[in-house]
Amino acid sequence: MTTTPTTTPRWTNWVGNQSFTPRQMIEIQAEEEIAPLIAQAAAEGIGVRTPGTGHSFTPIVETEGLLLDLSRLRGILSIDRERRQVTAWPKTTVGDFGDPLWEAGLALNNQGDIDTQAIAGAIATATHGSGLRLPNFSATLVGGRFVDGLGNVVEVSAEENADVLPALQTSLGLLGLMTRLTIQVAPAYELHATHLLLPYEALIERFDEFVHNYRSFAFFWLPSDASAPLYCLDKGQADDCVIKLYQQATPDTPREGLPDNQRIDRSYRIYPMHYDPNFHEVEYFLPMPHAREILCEMRKLMQRWLPLSVYPLEIRT
Numbered sequence: 001m002t003t004t005p006t007t008t009p010r011w012t013n014w015v016g017n018q019s020f021t022p023r024q025m026i027e028i029q030a031e032e033e034i035a036p037l038i039a040q041a042a043a044e045g046i047g048v049r050t051p052g053t054g055h056s057f058t059p060i061v062e063t064e065g066l067l068l069d070l071s072r073l074r075g076i077l078s079i080d081r082e083r084r085q086v087t088a089w090p091k092t093t094v095g096d097f098g099d100p101l102w103e104a105g106l107a108l109n110n111q112g113d114i115d116t117q118a119i120a121g122a123i124a125t126a127t128h129g130s131g132l133r134l135p136n137f138s139a140t141l142v143g144g145r146f147v148d149g150l151g152n153v154v155e156v157s158a159e160e161n162a163d164v165l166p167a168l169q170t171s172l173g174l175l176g177l178m179t180r181l182t183i184q185v186a187p188a189y190e191l192h193a194t195h196l197l198l199p200y201e202a203l204i205e206r207f208d209e210f211v212h213n214y215r216s217f218a219f220f221w222l223p224s225d226a227s228a229p230l231y232c233l234d235k236g237q238a239d240d241c242v243i244k245l246y247q248q249a250t251p252d253t254p255r256e257g258l259p260d261n262q263r264i265d266r267s268y269r270i271y272p273m274h275y276d277p278n279f280h281e282v283e284y285f286l287p288m289p290h291a292r293e294i295l296c297e298m299r300k301l302m303q304r305w306l307p308l309s310v311y312p313l314e315i316r317t
Helices: 031-043 094-103 119-124 162-169 200-205 207-213 288-305
Strands: 024-027 066-069 076-080 085-088 141-147 153-156 177-184 190-199 216-221 240-248 262-266 313-316
Touching: 031 066, 031 141, 031 177, 076 094, 085 094, 085 141, 094 119, 119 177, 141 162, 153 162, 190 200, 200 207, 200 216, 200 240, 200 288, 207 288, 288 313
Parallel strands: 024 066
Antiparallel strands: 076 085, 085 177, 141 153, 141 177, 190 240, 190 262, 216 240, 216 313
8 A cells, every 4th residue: 555554553442352453554534535545455455444433342343454544534514404314424423413413403313322432333233222113323324425345436325326225224344434424313302211220030020011111121130249330330239130211201201309210311411321341242132022031041041050250231122
């Protein structure tokens, strides 16, 4: 490659379980630089990857070739209030959308526990929050621009290359490099958050109630007395469940005199929680009709075969 690299780099993800040294790392200064670099890499038979903010636990970014740093391509490009759509640079974080969308009377449809992921990475890997009737980030992508593996710039929308959109929504970076993207958003909303601490058996008895009666329901099962602090949870002993219940607040939702375990705020201020980067994680997708049965079997398995396990098990619907 003819472009001067930054330094001899070693890239590491946020928890430190993935680390590698690419052949070259280049910090992109402008969108126009990307296509020629990918075209040149293709001509030389060199692979190209780009990291988001490193919030995957897998080697999805690893390459022996060229690593493109898009840190300067961050921020909101435009907001269409009528269509409820927002266009942003790929390195814009989930948290970056909060204030600008709120000022436009809009909000992200849903979020997960962490809001520091880059939006392009969140979409490419189908990052999601909780809630049976809510879309993941991939489902909100309605258009954008990417550079394919040969260096061609491709525009995607409902009117142009619409057949490519479903593949682009969860591409894992295999179609090319996203340089800008447009997502569908929702009218601004507040959330009424309730946090409960219940023994596992009590949680299971109310499982269907929590799943169907709340906008969003998630919980941590604590296998050990030492589990709660590992995920920065305030309290809980072995076999307790730390529960998060979110309901959309309405104008007549009481705001005064809330119990200590409840709060109401803008949606993007409720969703995130703090995690120390001290764990490795794998996620399984399970059929909802069998969720309760599977959870009970998982608990039995861990208690019998992994009695020293301390890390919480997180369940999201």
